[in-house]
Amino acid sequence: MDRVDLKPPADDVGRRADAYACAPLLNCLLREVAVPLPDPGERPAYRLPGTGRLLRVRPGRRPADPEVYAAGVWHRVGHPELVKLVAEELRRHTGLPGGDLPAEMIDSRDAVAALLDARARATAPADPYLRSEQSLITGHPYHPAPKARGGGPVASWLPYAPEAHARFPLVLLGVREDQVAEEGDTRALDALGTAPPGYRLLPAHPWQLDLVGGDLAPAFADGRLLRLGTTGFDTWPTAAVRTVYEPRRDLFLKFSLDVRITNDIRRLWRHDLLRLRRTDLAAGQALTALGPSAGWLSDRGYRTAAFAFEELAVLVRDGLRGHLLPGATPLLAAGLAEGFEGSPLAAAADPEGWWEAYLRQVVPPALAAFDEHGVVLEAHLQNTLVAVDASGTPVQALFRDAEGAKLVPDVPRAAGWERLVYCLVVNHLTEIAGALAEHRPGLDPWPAARRELARHDLPEIPALLASPTLPGKTNLLLRWTGADGADARYLPLPNPLAAR
Incomplete structure (x- = not known):
């Protein structure tokens, strides 16, 4: 790695590492276990059903600053205390000990600290494609330990x-x-x-x-x-x-x-x-x-x-060049969601038009592959490249990873559709929409997504657009219970596509 002299103070690295590590863990806890209170006050508050504790957070796509209620006062908890809180909650909630997951959560946070320190002394690649691939400090936003590296030194x-x-x-x-x-x-x-x-x-x-x-x-x-x-x-x-x-x-x-x-x-x-x-x-x-x-x-x-x-x-x-349109620059969709220097999502002068162009490139291939060819693409953020033209407008989508793809009838059509909806809508479009809305407050990205999906004549589309819920993968419970990584389990999430 190329080195530069800039190095952040150790306490700043630790604070940032805690924040990066807390956000996906909180996302999992709030999605899979916590029960929202009806009157949250100034911050969203939740009851943890296993322990009965009350938890509140600073809301957003990446929740932050967790606090627990004790002796009439809200107390701030750091990442180590949050791991203990989650572990105790899940032991009572599931009756299972959780295996190595608490250690993985700590390993993930420590890995983030090491990465932040190393990035401060490294030069990012000049190529925007490589820069997008190497941008994921948070990583999977709904995994309890997205940056764990096996516990090794x-x-x-x-x-x-x-x-x-x-x-x-x-x-x-x-x-x-x-x-x-x-x-x-x-x-x-x-x-x-x-x-x-x-x-x-x-x-x-x-x-x-x-x-x-x-x-x-x-x-x-x-x-x-x-x-x-x-x-x-x-x-x-x-x-x-x-x-x-x-x-x-x-x-x-x-x-x-x-x-x-x-x-x-x-x-x-x-x-x-x-x-x-x-x-x-x-x-x-x-x-x-x-x-x-x-x-x-x-x-x-x-x-x-x-x-x-x-x-x-x-x-x-395959490499990229034989697939790209002339003059198009490929970018990792997960990098667009997380953010990196030069990202066209952040720079879009017409965010609504940019989003509509994004949807036109990403949604039709995934739906057509499923409906017309029986191929369930794992069209999540890390398996999708979106190519943009010189103005930063999306003009093409490239998909990858035959290991993750499934074929109908190897999987039943209904199971394949559920997997596609999770990968494409919940994992992918929701994160891009959220990132875009953060950059352009007041933008509602979901009417455009609804229009794009409604254009396609799949028998499953009307039910998708009418359903109050979408399938959300339960990565925290999946890991806590020791289930196989390929054994996806889903719980219902509010559907932003539903008519409002």
């Missing part, structure tokens, strides 16, 4: 953190040809270096190799695996942490990491890899049929070692 993961504006070379391994397992188009991997006769190139994420540790020692010892040095170029980690981008080659590579990030251990699981080509092909065909205003970044192939199938797997993903 900071030195083990910070050199590879996108939020710290990291860039780094990849490790090059040679896998003996009779031990290679691959499917799809992996030719891009062979161009990363030179393998000796009888071996194939296999790039590895440095953190990935550190995590695997001594498990590979026998393969190195008997010659199934060779160390061939590193790439002669740096790669940039994207918001997903384990996916990197190399701009000159216009190449994305996705790796396995045995680390829990949000709900899941971020390993390339064998069962997902074996069904990847079918899902990727269906998604690519669906979006290609819609014309150039929508695109799919294909996960076109994987390569690994047969003796370490999941541990050393690497996925080759």
